[in-house]
Amino acid sequence: MSTEKEVTIYDIARKLNISSATVSRALNDDPVVSKKTKQKIFDLAEQMGYRTNLFARNLRNNRTNTIGVIIPRINSFFMSSVISGMEKVANQSGYNLIISQSSESVEKEIKNVKTLYNSRVDGLLVSLAYDTIDTSHFDVFFKMRLPLIFFDRVVEHEHATNIIIDNRKKAYEATQHLIDQGCRRILHVTAIPRQTVYVERLAGYKQALADHNIKFKEDYVIINDLSHRAGIETAAIIQAMNTMPDAVFVSNDDCAIGCMIALKKAGIRIPDDIAFVGFNNDPISTIVEPNLTTIDYPGYEMGVVAANNLINHLHLNGVAPIHTTNTIIIRSELIIRASSLKRK
Amino acid sequence: MSTEKEVTIYDIARKLNISSATVSRALNDDPVVSKKTKQKIFDLAEQMGYRTNLFARNLRNNRTNTIGVIIPRINSFFMSSVISGMEKVANQSGYNLIISQSSESVEKEIKNVKTLYNSRVDGLLVSLAYDTIDTSHFDVFFKMRLPLIFFDRVVEHEHATNIIIDNRKKAYEATQHLIDQGCRRILHVTAIPRQTVYVERLAGYKQALADHNIKFKEDYVIINDLSHRAGIETAAIIQAMNTMPDAVFVSNDDCAIGCMIALKKAGIRIPDDIAFVGFNNDPISTIVEPNLTTIDYPGYEMGVVAANNLINHLHLNGVAPIHTTNTIIIRSELIIRASSLKRK
DNA sequence: TTGTATGCGTTATCAT
DNA sequence: ATGATAACGCATACAA
16 A cells, blocks of 8 residues: 555646646536547546545635535534434535534634635525624625525524524414413423524414413513523422412423423422423433423424525525525424323 | 625735735745734735635645544434534634534445545544444545544554544443342343444453353343334343343443333333443433433543544644554443442 | 745636 | 646745
8 A cells, every 4th residue: 555646637638648628628527528538538537546636626616515504502413413414415416514613602603604704615504603693794605695594593684595493383382282281371481582483482482372361471481591401490490489380381302301300300290280392302302201292393304405405506506695585494393292291 | 785806815915016925924924024014914904805715725735624524423412522522623723624424334434435535634533334344445545644533433453543432341340330239131232243342342241241250141132223213122122031131231322211111111110120221321311210320421522532633643744644553542431320220 | 024936736718 | 529728826935
């Protein structure tokens, strides 16, 4: 096994006594090159271990075939499923993914945008950080007419496409389901309603209450960071209440389960005393006892759709921006399990 | 917000009436350039919205500042933690990560290697697919003296570094712990012992039995793909046995929990009838009831160590191969929880 | 301390 | 169908 020297189209051209231009054309499968020479070129390239120099090509073409991804954090079941879906699509279409985590901080997100911009990615797939409100750091992309797609944590922007689920409707369904089970004192645990997702879920929750003549109570909305730990803390809050709620609708499974387990330890029966509905359909929702009713949030599919959309756009039109604010809604389902089924 | 035109060092040079060489030097912080001109250049670059063209730079330098990652699949807690750790380190050092999934298939893995090779990554971080035995597809990297680090699913190779935990020792500890609890009929559920990880765990299990004068029984080793579903199937196998085992040591938490839940449904008490130990310390291990005793496998740390190691190597020496087969062992712990604690 | 000139490997334009 | 050549933007050897 000896160390090889990098082979260029010139080396191939020289050996075959043809011009580098012909070699280049052949390697790009240009129909103008004769079958015979093409074959010769392919064979020799293979034999010499040629590989295209993407820098040179990109330098010429001004494209990278690389997609930038910015997400809050990769280590949740939902996010890793999203990435998995994106990776599959990108891979199939000859694109690479550069993934960067904002760690839920705008500052980091701004840095990520700069880095990806300097890497000259062809487009961006973004789920916003927890505390991102102003999105002007993405303007460099719009200026250069580079396509940008937001998914999950999105923001309305005239030049970006949003990929989401119908958070309001699903939150409505979740709440209505609890009402159908006879619950009247329904708590909603969610993140600061700054990101649209949480605003929408809160709205759906309120609407369901209103439609069933249940008065909305401000202190029935608990705001935290939706972590497992926050769930445990929420359990303490619940136990300290004068009248305990008879149901809790949490904006993610992790937090819901932290809360459930803590309440169970305190001897509170679920769903009999308090019913639970979560959000995301994380695998843990089928492990906890009782199994958690939740909204299935198909991450893999969302990743596939987001990547497909961006790549289609890149193929159709390498320079035009995404003009109309396009919103794609992914189907999602309320999955009813034991945690919310009151015995009648 | 108007569309901008790409700025080059020539544009800056022209405006300042200096040469492009000086601009290039200044932007690379070459100490030979005077402070004054440097400042002027920085200011103008900033103002004009200059960004280095990485293709041009890479074309000259023949380096990408990109690290390739090949993993079986991203959507497990362990793997996404690994990626998270790698991403953090890479990001800090100005490297990008290109992540590709082999989906547990050698064919896909071979394709991934080719793609990453063509992308001219500076090095590779790899966890092998389930069915990879022959690793000659990595030879292209060794030939080009590109550093390669295996982690988790590794193989001995004279030019690669391996990053692992002491699987044999940890399996030994897990088994011994079960023996200490009074268990004698201990099942081991694992994957085909083709990858070193599984070979080592099996060896540790056997050694622990031998050291405590428990006869090893071939049919106490159950081979499957370690999925949740496989765990459920294993439960059926266990129930069909003449004498049921009094403990099960499973090579991953997912499978262990699938099995536990199925057995519980059948009325078998855990740990009283059968004790359980898993592997990985996936968050679900603290959700299932009883909580699962398991080996903590610190994915985030493993990702950090792997990426750090590769980047250090790249910085120290961009062309030399990793000569000595270096093995780095990450600390890991047996975490004892209720699933394995027999009441005395 | 700065400038000149060249090459990195590819592709596109214009000829032939 | 093929060839000659310029250009992409940068970094460096050499000169001044």
